[in-house]
Amino acid sequence: MRSDRAAPGESLIDRVGPHLLSPFEGDQEAAWIEVIRKMDEVYADLLRYETDLEEKNTALEEAQAFISSVIESVSDILIVCDRNGIVLQVNPAAVRLLGTPADAVVEQSLGELVDPADRVRIEELLRASSSSEIALEIRFVTARGLSDLYAVNGATRCDPAGARVGTVLTGRPIGELRRAYEALHTAHGELQRAQRQLVEQEKMASLGRLVAGVAHELNNPISFIYGNIHTLERYRERMATYLKAIHHGADPAEIETLRRELKIDALLADYASLIEGTLEGAMRVSDVVKNLRRLSFPRSGETQPIDVDRIVRTAARWAARAKPGHVELTFDIAPEVAIVGNEGQFHQIIVNLVDNAIDAVRGQTEPRIDISAQRHGDEVVIAVADNGPGLADGLIDKIFEPFFTTKPVGEGTGLGLWISYGIAREHGGTLAAGNKPGGGALFTLTLAAA
Ligand SMILES: Nc1ncnc2c1ncn2[C@@H]1O[C@H](COP(=O)(O)OP(=O)(O)OP(=O)(O)O)[C@@H](O)[C@H]1O
Ligand SMILES: [Mg+2]
Structure with missing residues (x-):
């Protein structure tokens, strides 16, 4: 790089003056000046090339610094190999993992750096000719012994002409992730x-x-x-x-x-x-x-024709008798309505609905529960309505969730409706909740008619 360079646009003649350059006079001097001018042009071109070159050099240095800073800041390990699996370059994360200086790693075979048990698989990865990424879970041999498990990806490295010249490996530890996953799995199982x-x-x-x-x-x-x-x-x-x-x-x-x-x-x-x-x-x-x-x-899965009238009345009466206090129960059940299903489970839905209704009407001056069952086309619709406070806004979405309860501890587990909803669905039916226009909750169980 030169420091005594001419200022841009300054010619050789401008710098030294033509009188100092010319030892001739007349025609000879004119020819001489012409020569000087040509030299001047060549000199200007040279200067331009040099400036260009310097600019390109600076850009190149900046690009290289940028790439190095990126590689250094990558927390994943990065190992570049040639096509024989010889390490050409490693990033600081890989140096930290291996516990060996970069110089000592370069020129080694990649196979030497991994757990002997993983060697065959890593060699397969190195041989793989396709440019698609290959993923492995392996351990590295480090200065401190075998590493944690690493998820390693191998990508084919090509030259500008597209020919395969080696492989680039990236990897990140998954031991922590795996342990967290296992803890999560155990917690899920316990739940x-x-x-x-x-x-x-x-x-x-x-x-x-x-x-x-x-x-x-x-x-x-x-x-x-x-x-x-x-x-x-x-x-x-x-x-x-x-x-x-x-x-x-x-x-x-x-x-x-x-x-x-x-x-x-x-x-x-x-x-x-x-x-x-x-x-x-x-x-x-x-x-x-x-x-x-x-x-x-009830043998599980066993289904039989169910006389809706009989089961609904029995279930409702039994639910009512199990709780203290008097509640007026009314039945409006169409004759000979039948469904097909598991009698015990159907009974359980009605007990759960009536049970909730009894809790809801407690405290009303004239507690009352109206139960109806009607056939609508191919379906039987069973409705349990009460004159309690009804379902508050925003509650309707939650009541079918397991463990959702508004009852004091020991009085409700919040499973009654969840279980009932599940049974209705298993029977190919639905269980819906809402409020009556005049107040009080209304639960509607719809099942296919027998
Ligand atoms: N008829 C109703 N009127 C008003 N709220 C109701 C009625 N039925 C259910 N709920 C609300 O839905 C919640 C969930 O009912 P669910 O039957 O699932 O559980 P639970 O009755 O609280 O407890 P469990 O049935 O397990 O003993 C109840 O806590 C209550 O807040
Ligand atoms: Mg309940």
Whole structure:
């Protein structure tokens, strides 16, 4: 580089003056000046070329500095190899990883830098002729022993003519990522287990509600069977006394007195209704047991035609009996409406809906739940409506989410509607929530008609 250069546009003649250059006069001097001018032109061209060259050199230096700074700031490791897998260049991240100065790495074979167990795969990557990227997970041999697992990509390096001259490897550690992934996976598994457990608990809770309902349902017929049997026992004793007198040949007046005292006529008149009542009680017990048997043994996936009327009434009654306080239940069920599905699961949806409705109407002066079932075309629409406060704005989107509850701890798990929604979907139906125009919540279960 020159520092005593002419200023741009300054000629040789301008710099030294023609009188100093010319030793001639006249024509000779004119020729001499012409020569000088030609030299001047050549000199100017030279200067221009030199300036151009310097500018290009500066640009080149800047480009090189830029590329170096980029390579140095890349946190991924970068290893450039020739086509035989000999390392030509590594970036500072690779130097840091290997724990060896760049000079010591360059000229080594890439295979020497990786875990012997990964050598075959890295050699395959180096041999791969396509320019498409190849990804591997390997470990490097470092000054401190084997490295963490690295995700390495290999890309074919080509010369300007497009011929393959080697491979560029980039890699980043995935050990941390993998550990985080594994922790996440474990946490997910635990969450799923906890969720299953909660679903089981919810099932146990509904079973508890069911058992309480059943106990209540059985209590009534059993108590009047019990009462009737006591009465029958008393009647038997009176009849025995009366018959004994007859068999021992008591005189008609004595028999007549006994007949009045022991109220034999009233007793005989009462027998029929007593027996009828006892029989009815026994039949109600047997019905409850039959319903229970049907519910306790639902083989999963088993479907059968379901008499909507019977199940809806039983489920609603049982749900209502399991909770304290009186709620007026009304039914408007079209005759002979049937669906096909799992009876126990269908029962569970109704119990859950009525259960929620009972909680919602608590505190109303005239708590009331209206249940209807109608057939619309190929579908059966079952509606459970209450006169509670209804569903607040923004709640409708949330109530079907698992664990969403507005009830105090211990009173609700927030799984009832989620489970019911799942059952409805498994049956190819839907469960929707909304509010009645006059207030109060309205849940609509739609299932295919049998
Ligand atoms: N009939 C209703 N009226 C007003 N809000 C209701 C009604 N039914 C459900 N909800 C709201 O939806 C929430 C979720 O109901 P869901 O049955 O899923 O759970 P839960 O009743 O809170 O608890 P769980 O049923 O598991 O015992 C309830 O906490 C309540 O806020
Ligand atoms: Mg509930």
